[in-house]
Amino acid sequence: MRTEQEYLEGLRDGRVVFYRGQRVTDVTTHPSLGVGAAHTAIDFRLADDPAHRDLLLVFDLETQQTISRYFLIPRGHEDLLRRRELIETVTRAGKTTVPLVKEIGSDALFALLVVTGELGAAGKTAHERVRAFHARCRDEDLTLAVAQTDAKGDRSLRPSKQPNPDAYLRIVEERADGIVVRGAKVHTTNAIYADEMIVLPTRAMGPEDKAYAVAFAVKPNTKGVRFLAAPRGFGTTSAFDNPVSSTTRMVETLTVFDDVLVPWERVFMAGEWQIAGELAKTFVEFHRFTAVSYKTPLLELLVGMAALMADYNGITKAAHVRDKLVRLVMYLETVRGLTKAAALECQCRQSLAVPNVVYTNAAKYHFADRYHEMAKLVQDIAGGLVVTAPMEEDWQNPETRGDMERYLGGAGATAEQRLRAINLVRDITASDLGGYLELLAIHAEGSLETQKLTILMDADLTPYYDYARQLAGITG
Amino acid sequence: MRTEQEYLEGLRDGRVVFYRGQRVTDVTTHPSLGVGAAHTAIDFRLADDPAHRDLLLVFDLETQQTISRYFLIPRGHEDLLRRRELIETVTRAGKTTVPLVKEIGSDALFALLVVTGELGAAGKTAHERVRAFHARCRDEDLTLAVAQTDAKGDRSLRPSKQPNPDAYLRIVEERADGIVVRGAKVHTTNAIYADEMIVLPTRAMGPEDKAYAVAFAVKPNTKGVRFLAAPRGFGTTSAFDNPVSSTTRMVETLTVFDDVLVPWERVFMAGEWQIAGELAKTFVEFHRFTAVSYKTPLLELLVGMAALMADYNGITKAAHVRDKLVRLVMYLETVRGLTKAAALECQCRQSLAVPNVVYTNAAKYHFADRYHEMAKLVQDIAGGLVVTAPMEEDWQNPETRGDMERYLGGAGATAEQRLRAINLVRDITASDLGGYLELLAIHAEGSLETQKLTILMDADLTPYYDYARQLAGITG
């Protein structure tokens, strides 16, 4: 297994990253982006930590070696339950921020394995490339990002009908040594911290969209690849005022492919428009399971902040507060319970355990649909000081600290304790980070509508339709 | 195992049942109550049906005999998953109406086993009585009802403080041969169809409520026991107009105990007020798991009726209809998924697998809180004809049938098909039965508030509270 230092060292490879109008030469030491690099390295730190090693690493019976558990191909519900626990545990250790440099990549690898495998002979070459790539990632303990969502332009039009032909990433040339691709992917998470980047289609394609049916892997420092990192909310530096956002960071990029050459051995799909939709969907099925696994620490924190603020405000026994606490608990446990049910009721494709689609999407929808409401409950209990209290600079000023100490304490809590709790609530629910988390809730891993659509596609209503006919006494 | 006929024969034992102002001498042949008896007998019919026998019966390793699976003491999550499937399957076969003559009784037995067992030496006698009673029920394949909810009177007062001392059932005399009890239980389901009736306390008690801390078993034909059966909505007889309510029936009674003598070997608790709450709660933990297991066929029917009516009305492709269908599916699967999670995450007490309390209650709350909303979605899709269409008598009248045939057909559906579908929707969601189901949703197995309360009692918030403190950087 690689060490944290080896991982970080690998990121200094000349990749082209822009941030706040500047080219960044080293993402691991940059004052702002470096925070994210230190955070993603948690995977390597925990694998090295005796308390977590058994979860992070696993002896792979198939290859007879110890590997990072992320790359373990799930063969049954027990593997999926452990994968869920892995993702939850690492995210909890990461202050509710998932590192996402192995989770999403392995989701993509599993989907590629399944979909190319299901093609049989027609997919033999592709399947072998995927297997080889998976083996290399596993054996070299690599980190991976996934770039899926295209720029899209006018969402009412198919890729080939866009006024801008590059609105969806496409093959502009097929050469002997590979394909040349052009376009851009949005919302690429943590690619600037990954060793490899897998590119997948974002939707189903028709025959006219052939050039857009493309999947492959590239190294982030490949010629023509550029990252424009979103700077939203990265200005926080006070651990007092912003205990989470100042110390962890997910970085989203606009990832540009400016006529990038991808060698054939890295190409997994090139023109097979018939399977683009299936590949996109299968990836999402794995990835939504990852999503609902990494959401729970954030929801645990919502419960914890509510309980803490109720205590500090002296309102723990108020009936409406108790009601809000139990709603938060039910929210957390409904997401977690459905995730476990998704593992328990997995289905096998190509000897690979795929989490149950309906349960996974129901969990994801439940999480996403109610997230804002749950943040509201926390804010409701925390009180208006969350946005009206003076902050660290005033706390450090002797002229004002006395007033803060005298007037901002709570029930059995000093002003400092209460302010720290308040600041956490603001950082998580009412700040640039809070806004990011709200958007993430409803757009990451697909929008609310796509989760509903997926359920409707996968749920077989026929038995229920027939049951209704039978009970109604309908014949014919 | 007993046959259906043996079971029904056993109910003709002189039990005192009143219905619509009349004494009923035989509940199995009475024109209205007989419908319920025929329905509850489904347990025996299915046990005799090769298609279901493996689910209904089980070879009990502990006693080395084949028994009704209801009585199998669950030793792990697999047993609970099978029990869930058992209850779901029988209820589905019973047109969404659970027979409830073995489910609830075994819930009570399990709870009594656990709670008396946990008392150790202090509960030795009681525990042995419970074990003996369970063994007899199992070996003789008996049916059981449970009477728990007291009349209550003024709910803001404890049992011993009620103006009416009999508002909660109590011991009025302890004799050498047993105890004499007086009071009444409400909402007793299907006791008139059971061989035995277990009586449990409904709440926690204080020392002054000692006389009210009582649990025992009685035969329904015991002297002093009277049943007043609620006649709500039992007038339906047309299978065309009321396809479900005319053929299945749950009967709730006001069950009066008019100085009933209970021999000591049937007494499980008499004055041990300290454990009354624990017994009530443990029973409810098992019983809510039963509840969320038997609810799913009704929810399947909601989905089916919505899909059927959408089809018959020609609106299957409308976006809002699809949205409603997926909400119904998510509702069903959230309840079912959380029930499975409750089994998966069971905890052991006295070597007995108790379903996870938080998941069970979250499932029950999810079901109950949204039931009315989901019925609304079905009604929304079905249309106003559900309550404005002419019914069977007009359908049978040659003067009017032609108009109905000409004008009440739908998209690819004859008038008869559409009317039958409409009638099913009315019967299930917009009728006396529909009202009963709404009340059942929010009151059976405890109200919405009690589910929230239970979760708050069982969920340990400390780890989340500490996590919030840790992330906020709070010390001291």
Next chain:
Amino acid sequence: MRTEQEYLEGLRDGRVVFYRGQRVTDVTTHPSLGVGAAHTAIDFRLADDPAHRDLLLVFDLETQQTISRYFLIPRGHEDLLRRRELIETVTRAGKTTVPLVKEIGSDALFALLVVTGELGAAGKTAHERVRAFHARCRDEDLTLAVAQTDAKGDRSLRPSKQPNPDAYLRIVEERADGIVVRGAKVHTTNAIYADEMIVLPTRAMGPEDKAYAVAFAVKPNTKGVRFLAAPRGFGTTSAFDNPVSSTTRMVETLTVFDDVLVPWERVFMAGEWQIAGELAKTFVEFHRFTAVSYKTPLLELLVGMAALMADYNGITKAAHVRDKLVRLVMYLETVRGLTKAAALECQCRQSLAVPNVVYTNAAKYHFADRYHEMAKLVQDIAGGLVVTAPMEEDWQNPETRGDMERYLGGAGATAEQRLRAINLVRDITASDLGGYLELLAIHAEGSLETQKLTILMDADLTPYYDYARQLAGITG
């Protein structure tokens, strides 16, 4: 003004009414339908009651005579506010059941006046016919029903594309003396109790639907008109068990037009497909205002029942009960407040005050969308006895009454008081009537989707769109 007796006398005119498989010769004396006739006569009783006369009657400045206020053409927001009060008051006196024999008819007349008036010269003849018809209704103090919703068949197809050409009512012949119409209308409310019936189109039409663009008035006893009255839930006769449904009744019919000749002076639209949609919509605009005016007494009753049951159960001070009460109050007052806002912000068309479309539809949607939830809150407070208590026949039986008296009383309430309150809750929320009210909530006066559609059609979003552009600094 006519008397109650004159009104009822007028209904004995040979109209063809079928009910439960039988032809009914006199709707005013029929044991079941007569209940509805007695109820609708409330308009005449109240007009004769000094306590209500000033509201029911009005001196019409335009005709210089005292008329029923229902027929007063609203000229400004004050007229609409009084009309709202009129409808609310009569419905409250009618035990929450609107008589609907003048409300809906005047809504139709107002819409016909507006739409034919807006046609100018092209609509001159039609407009004069409408004016004359309105004048006669007003001067003769007539009652009116409205038949609008067609049978529809396959809702995904336009009228002229239906497999059954009569799925929408249509003109089958134009003659010198009038038009001949064929088809059927569903959900026609109280037409069997009306002197006249106005027929309106149910939707917008295209040129190919010309034959379906028809509006007219007929007397209910016209040759070829047949009524099939829906019998749903009309079996209740005990005022103890069913205090509302046994004494008031709205009757919905399938109204068949079997080649009915309508003289030209009664024809208001015949082929003008271009205005069919506008007529349907304008009627609905008036009628939804009527709807939200007559809903409030039912919502007042929900509040009252919840308060009463909370009191009888001894739970008035429980925090969750208080929370439910305030939700019920907000629900009631939001509907009522938005109705008043709809009057206040009316717009003038043809010198006629039309209630504000957005506020009216927002009120109606708010009412309809939350009705089931609010019924749930009442049931939650009332408790399970609503469906499990013995009923009147047991109360009258001396063998069982004692048990009921002893065990079914509440906090400061006798068993009789509590049972009567419980029965009211069941009658209104958990019975055949309760189901009818649920369907009525979401389907009468248009479904939830149509209310959203109407708002989107009428609300002008341009100012808000421009405001967003302006604040964003967008030019071009």
Next chain:
Amino acid sequence: MRTEQEYLEGLRDGRVVFYRGQRVTDVTTHPSLGVGAAHTAIDFRLADDPAHRDLLLVFDLETQQTISRYFLIPRGHEDLLRRRELIETVTRAGKTTVPLVKEIGSDALFALLVVTGELGAAGKTAHERVRAFHARCRDEDLTLAVAQTDAKGDRSLRPSKQPNPDAYLRIVEERADGIVVRGAKVHTTNAIYADEMIVLPTRAMGPEDKAYAVAFAVKPNTKGVRFLAAPRGFGTTSAFDNPVSSTTRMVETLTVFDDVLVPWERVFMAGEWQIAGELAKTFVEFHRFTAVSYKTPLLELLVGMAALMADYNGITKAAHVRDKLVRLVMYLETVRGLTKAAALECQCRQSLAVPNVVYTNAAKYHFADRYHEMAKLVQDIAGGLVVTAPMEEDWQNPETRGDMERYLGGAGATAEQRLRAINLVRDITASDLGGYLELLAIHAEGSLETQKLTILMDADLTPYYDYARQLAGITG
């Protein structure tokens, strides 16, 4: 009337303001706080603008002079409707940020006039002081802030029971020349931009809380008054990235009263604990009406942003988008409609029109309870780019602008237009400002629970209770 310059000049009076650890000597020129001063001056600019003068100013018949309409004592529903329009219009002009330097102050004056007036002879002195103070504010066209919410400490304890006796502001000394007060108020809005500050009690008091029953007016530069301004989210300076938060600002302070002497003529209540609750409540009644009046421009903006982003994303015709748009419109209009109903149904106290309490609180609750959900709908339509797009610095960098131009345009929208729209959505819903607005929604003008409590206190349920009894046939 004063000019903008005169107003700003008046703020340079030596008031003690701290911000981000520094003493601020001039709030009108400070780089960050100056933005707020420029914003609050909008009242003066609009009064000087011919397009708005008639709304901002009014000829006061009582004093026979032209005054700022804010100070006009409302005598009937027309005055309240105009006041609503005034507040809405000014806030709309202020980019959805209410200036709040006259609105809240006049609310307090109205409440003081009513409550001291109702005391009759006992309140004569206080009433005269209030009248004189109101006259001065009106005649000198002053700006006013209100400080109401105390620090509170342990919210489960009354003021006099707090471990910290200063947790609620109190009188520490009564002198011949006035009272000396000590304590702190939180959430004081824009006091640093006001000429006067009115201090009111925050809750009902008991006799032991006498010292805490205090109301008065002070100038912000009074000796002992200190302001600690909350710095939350004030770092934004790019009008491209943060079009609203970079140009408008509400400033909340922790307002410390360090033994401040208040001359008697400025004291309105000092020890009259019996009326503290009534004063707090009456102020809130006026102020919640102000609140629901100033919320509508923000809600208009939510509608506008959703419509704009739907357009730019090419999804305007998607059914789920239309559904979300209509929900936003209904939300806006329900709040606005209920506000109008509150004006229409005002009640007179001391010849002063008080907005209807139930409608006002229902409007406020409707606004607050659904705000997060509505922000979610906007985010849902806007898409993930709201938080993942590069921002102004990258837009200004020639190396990256080309990529942004090529890939971030939408349906008929340039990249710049779409980015500006996206940035507006982020600024309003998913940023430090967005978090502030969420907290403001549920805590400003009282929490959700207080609105429910107020409704329950004010709504008379007796008529509904009696109606239920009557319909149930209950006597005795």
